[in-house]
Amino acid sequence: MQINKILVVGAGAMGSQIGMVCALAGYxxxxxxxxxxxxxxxxxQLTDRMDSSVVKGRRSRQDAEAxxxxxxxxxxxxxxxxxxxxxxxxxxxxLEVKRSxxxxxxxxxxxxxxxxxxxxxxxxxxxxxxxxxxxxxxNMHFFNPALVMKCVEVVRHxxxxxxxxxxxxxxxxxxxxxxVLIDREIPGFVANRLMGAIRDEALRLYADGIASVSDIDTxxxxxxxxxxxxxxxxxxxxxxxxxxxxxxxxxxxxxxxxLPHPALKELYEQGNYGRKTxxxxxxxxxxxxxxx
Ligand code: NAD
Numbered sequence: 003m004q005i006n007k008i009l010v011v012g013a014g015a016m017g018s019q020i021g022m023v024c025a026l027a028g029y030x031x032x033x034x035x036x037x038x039x040x041x042x043x044x045x046x047q048l049t050d051r052m053d054s055s056v057v058k059g060r061r062s063r064q065d066a067e068a069x070x071x072x073x074x075x076x077x078x079x080x081x082x083x084x085x086x087x088x089x090x091x092x093x094x095x096x097l098e099v100k101r102s103x104x105x106x107x108x109x110x111x112x113x114x115x116x117x118x119x120x121x122x123x124x125x126x127x128x129x130x131x132x133x134x135x136x137x138x139x140x141n142m143h144f145f146n147p148a149l150v151m152k153c154v155e156v157v158r159h160x161x162x163x164x165x166x167x168x169x170x171x172x173x174x175x176x177x178x179x180x181x182v183l184i185d186r187e188i189p190g191f192v193a194n195r196l197m198g199a200i201r202d203e204a205l206r207l208y209a210d211g212i213a214s215v216s217d218i219d220t221x222x223x224x225x226x227x228x229x230x231x232x233x234x235x236x237x238x239x240x241x242x243x244x245x246x247x248x249x250x251x252x253x254x255x256x257x258x259x260x261l262p263h264p265a266l267k268e269l270y271e272q273g274n275y276g277r278k279t280x281x282x283x284x285x286x287x288x289x290x291x292x293x294x
């Protein structure tokens with residue numbers, strides 16, 4: 003299937019950058035959001051990012067301007083979906099929001115269009131039936147920041163067709179990404195499960211008094227070659243996010259092994275969420291520099 007036009011639903015942290023990634027690869031892209039202010043913010047942030055990438059010599063002014071010219075912004079899902087070939091939904095992580103978006107896409111998008119969700123935690127089977135074309139629905143899971151991170155997880159559900167998988171993998175490759183295929187919906191997919199395993203072990207080592215937070219981070223960076231240690235990463239992502247994802251996983255699996263670690267729970271309940279509150283595993287000053 004030939005893809006010319008892509009609709010990205012949601013202009014937040016993920017949707018705006020996913021839209022830019024697609025425009026940079028030469029696709030005509032519409033970014034749709036219910037909030038006009040989010041669209042305005044996305045447009046201005048993407049323009050700034052393109053300016054800065056030109057200044058840093060990463061792309062020519064001409065390429066940046068051409069990519070920005072391929073982006074259109076709208077608050078109307080129906081207008082955005084009218085003549086698209088592929089949709090990437092990156093709206094708020096709430097099942098009822100996504101269900102109503104996928105129902106509307108099922109009505110508004112052309113019959114051949116593939117409808118993918120970027121959700122990190124909701125398998126596409128949860129929205130597929132709303133569309134009337136479950137075989138054309140899958141997860142296409144980008145990583146944050148989408149302009150930089152190469153991994154895209156393509157996750158099929160029980161009814162996703164081989165053509166849908168094939169087209170989605172090809173699209174990801176055409177965006178310069180390295181897609182991985184995940185054959186079954188499982189909580190956390192693959193990359194976040196790997197990260198979770200490292201994080202859990204780091205928490206155990208710390209809680210058992212084996213090594214300090216900063217020494218565990220140092221080992222992850224200097225022995226494993228990770229750009230950040232697991233505690234540094236938790237502080238960056240937000241301990242609230244790590245805690246809530248873990249809690250949501252437990253609610254789905256009911257496996258006590260999936261509960262948030264007590265050391266993480268303690269910081270969460272104290273309101274120490276990491277960089278955003280200047281206190282998590284480490285402490286930060288007002289400029290965000292680590293002080294302890
Ligand atoms: P965000 O809160 O930054 O943006 C969500 C956007 O969706 C907002 O602009 C909001 O106005 C818009 N929205 C809400 N309801 C809508 C509707 N009915 N129609 C259109 N737009 C609507 O969220 P985000 O961090 O960009 O996450 C979006 C999706 O990406 C989620 O499904 C999340 O699981 C997934 N994801 C997030 C990350 C991450 O690190 N933030 C990484 C990978 C995947």
